[in-house]
Amino acid sequence: MWASIVREMRQLVSRPIYVLCMVVAPLFCCLFMFSLMHEGLPHKIPVAIVDQDHSNSSQDFTQQLGALESVDVLYKLNSFTEARELMQSGDIFGFLMIPEGFEAKATAGRQPEISFYTNNAYYIPASLLYKSFKTMSVLASGAVVRQVLLATGVEESQIMAKLQPIATDMHALGNPWISYSVYLNNSFLPGLLQLMILLVTVFSIGSEIKRSTAREWLRTADDSIIVAITGKLVPQTIIFFAMGLLYLALLYGYLHFPMQGNIWHMIAAMLLLVVSTQSFAVIIMSIAPSLRIGLSAAGLVGVLSLSIAGFSFPVPAMYLPFQAMSYVLPVRHYFLIYVDQALNGIPLYYSRWHYVALILFAVASTPLLPRLKKALMRQVYVP
Amino acid sequence: MKFFHSIRIGLADIYYIWRREYRAVFQDFGVILFFFALPFVYPIVYAAVYNPEVVRDVPMVVVDNARTPLSRKLAREMDATPNARIVSYCANMDEAKRMMHEKNCYGILFIPSDFSQKIERGEQSVVSFYSDMSILLNYKGFLIALTDVTMNLGGRLQTQSLGGATQEQINVATQPIPYVSVNLYNPESGLASFLLPAILILILQQSLILGIGMLAGGIYEHHQLHLFYSGREHMHNNVLHLVIGKALCYFSLYVLCTAYILHFIPWLFKFPQIGSQVEIYSFAVPFLLSSIFFGMTLSVFVRERESSFLLFVFTSVIFLFISGITWPRYAMPEYWQWLGAIIPSTWGIEGFVRMNTAGAGIYDVRHAYTMLWILTGVYFVTTCLVYRYQIWKDKKRGHSGVLESE
Incomplete structure (x- = not known):
């Protein structure tokens, strides 16, 4: 086994592409994602106000809207068309219209209508704007009702109850800041790591066939495929696991992302993610022992994982075949373990099946190894 | 040349x-x-x-400690929104949490025992909602549904307290400045x-x-x-x-x-x-x-x-x-x-x-x-x-x- 390990380590350092894909790319991805979303939520979303009233009330309203952290009132316009054009050219993500006669109607109780428009071709800014616009509109109504109530002699202490008889107290469990950084990095970074593990594992096995060195490699393991494959993959496991640990250290140590449970549960999950993904790649190579087909499959699985594992669009809402597919992706199980163990910090018992699934992935390649060995002995390269 | x-x-x-x-x-x-x-x-x-574009009928549970017609109405209306679906009524928070841990639901609506009393006394009544945050779309759906339901129900309560007013008077009293929201370019989000x-x-x-x-x-x-x-x-x-x-x-x-x-x-x-x-x-x-x-x-x-x-x-x-x-x-x-x-x-x-x-x-x-x-x-x-x-x-x-x- 040692001979295979040494041989593999020589290869890893002799070709820059390995260093690039095992260390530089994962490192770049995590620095990129962290710095991109370091604010957690996009602040100061550019918007426009179409003020057709030009009254004190409408100006007050504009000012209050501008005071929100999520909104930046970049333009004050006079017509809908101007606003629409700014929206289409991408200068603003939404606008709010205050109709003519706003103040007069509001004072006379003739219900002037505020309308707001969001550009939902951009999902995150649009949903944040919707929330801000809606809050401001409700508050505007509230202010008027409040005046009326005060005038009719309702006491200050009773006003809130009259304005809003049922209040809500929303608890966003584990991510009270509703931070997109917490939300996306915890799933996309392991997803990207899985992609790189799949590609590198397939590449390192396939290259032996391509370069006709497969038999030489088997000889270092006395023709035992199990020893050969273990010897080859262990150095890679160590490097990828080290990258995974770095991710965990940055996420939960440096950035203090929610870690409600025991960090060891996540470390175990990360190790299992690395090993089961390697095993997944070995399965791909056993079924299709060709470098190019193997890489195509690895790329397909790795990239589609980011969608099908349900990081952004929940798996239960997908069509049935995709739901089934999601559970044969190692990173799906890692993601569910993360939700249980880090985000929600619930007992390990509830994650048991996902650990089991990862372990099963890790050993699932063994029955296929004889098939891989045959291909390695033939070492036929298909360009 | x-x-x-x-x-x-x-x-x-x-x-x-x-x-x-x-x-x-x-x-x-x-x-x-x-x-x-x-x-x-x-x-x-x-x-x-x-x-599928949108997420519909995300499972949730209700812990209703008030057990009054009004609290049941609140839960029913939550269930009736396209975003949420009530899969169970739990006896207490422990049971609800267990449902959540087992991924049978992604949200818990908690209605306190003094929910209706407070409203009848003319005080503000607060309901709590606990949302799982693994998928932001679920949270967003719950939040919109809960806000809409409580505001509508609250509006109707205000109306009742006015008694004998015409529809127009009620509208002016509860929502003097109505608003419309338009999702441009991607109407169903x-x-x-x-x-x-x-x-x-x-x-x-x-x-x-x-x-x-x-x-x-x-x-x-x-x-x-x-x-x-x-x-x-x-x-x-x-x-x-x-x-x-x-x-x-x-x-x-x-x-x-x-x-x-x-x-x-x-x-x-x-x-x-x-x-x-x-x-x-x-x-x-x-x-x-x-x-x-x-x-x-x-x-x-x-x-x-x-x-x-x-x-x-x-x-x-x-x-x-x-x-x-x-x-x-x-x-x-x-x-x-x-x-x-x-x-x-x-x-x-x-x-x-x-x-x-x-x-x-x-x-x-x-x-x-x-x-x-x-x-x-x-x-x-x-x-x-x-x-x-x-x-x-x-x-x-x-x-x-x-x-x-x-």
Whole structure:
């Protein structure tokens, strides 16, 4: 086994592409994602106000809207068309219209209508704007009702109850800041790591066939495929696991992302993610022992994982075949373990099946190894 | 006369390279997969994954400690919203939490025992909601549903307390300033309608980069580069002919892919498609050209056919994020804005989303359009430089041979 390990380590350092894909790319991805979303939520979303009233009330309203952290009132316009054009050219993500006669109607109780428009071709800014616009509109109504109530002699202490008889107290469990950084990095970074593990594992096995060195490699393991494959993959496991640990250290140590449970549960999950993904790649190579087909499959699985594992669009809402597919992706199980163990910090018992699934992935390649060995002995390269 | 002569030779050369590159593409099964199978299959797979567009009826449970007609009404109305579905009424929070841990529900509505009492006493009553945060879409759905339900119910309670007022008086009293909200360009706030246009553009660019990279890797590892500069009288030293000839080949191959991806797929899956197709096609021209030259420049890093995968596949994710479709560009740190600005897909996505989804004309996206032409120019020059460099290096190594020998 040692001979295979040494041989593999020589290869890893002799070709820059390995260093690039095992260390530089994962490192770049995590620095990129962290710095991109370091604010957690996009602040100061550019918007426009179409003020057709030009009254004190409408100006007050504009000012209050501008005071929100999520909104930046970049333009004050006079017509809908101007606003629409700014929206289409991408200068603003939404606008709010205050109709003519706003103040007069509001004072006379003739219900002037505020309308707001969001550009939902951009999902995150649009949903944040919707929330801000809606809050401001409700508050505007509230202010008027409040005046009326005060005038009719309702006491200050009773006003809130009259304005809003049922209040809500929303608890966003584990991510009270509703931070997109917490939300996306915890799933996309392991997803990207899985992609790189799949590609590198397939590449390192396939290259032996391509370069006709497969038999030489088997000889270092006395023709035992199990020893050969273990010897080859262990150095890679160590490097990828080290990258995974770095991710965990940055996420939960440096950035203090929610870690409600025991960090060891996540470390175990990360190790299992690395090993089961390697095993997944070995399965791909056993079924299709060709470098190019193997890489195509690895790329397909790795990239589609980011969608099908349900990081952004929940798996239960997908069509049935995709739901089934999601559970044969190692990173799906890692993601569910993360939700249980880090985000929600619930007992390990509830994650048991996902650990089991990862372990099963890790050993699932063994029955296929004889098939891989045959291909390695033939070492036929298909360009 | 000499000038016309060199133009004639140039055209002949370009035509020759162009034809030869066709042969190279169609003889290489791996490249055919990248240029045709990938752009054909990926859009369909992605569209199918996100095709449900919205999340409906997310399971939740209720812990109703008040057990009054009003609290039951609140729960019923929550159940009636499209966003949520009540799967169980739990006796206490422990039971509800257990339901959540077992993933039988993603939200808990807690109604305290003094819920109705408080309202009858004329005090404000508070209900709590606990939402799982593993998927933000679930949280968003719950939040909107809960706000709407409590506000409506609250409005009706206010109405009752007014007693004997006319409908108009009630409206004025409860909502003196009504509002309407309009979701432009993606009315149901669907995930596919938002994400797919960006993915489509990215598929075009990435399949080009991968395919061109694979071709270049093949040439490099088989030491075939000399076939392009020696052995044919007028070919030597004219990188321009080589680059233009190859680019014409890729461009002509991608006309069909572009029509399929940017025109047919949005139509097939009924994504928002309100732009002028003619203008979208003319926008696609600099996008394709800049992607081709971008790919040809990057191909210098590919030393082996298959390393194309390792080098370029993961960049798809980076390019998607850096384009600003999820995280808006203005909110990024400046250095990522700069990096994004030199990637064709950033401008491609920006322009295509605005034209196709938001119905902008090509004049409205002139900034992106200009940037794409600038990138085309820049990457054309860099392509010529890296090709020149590689030929120079290849000559130094002393490879030689005859072009037709292959």
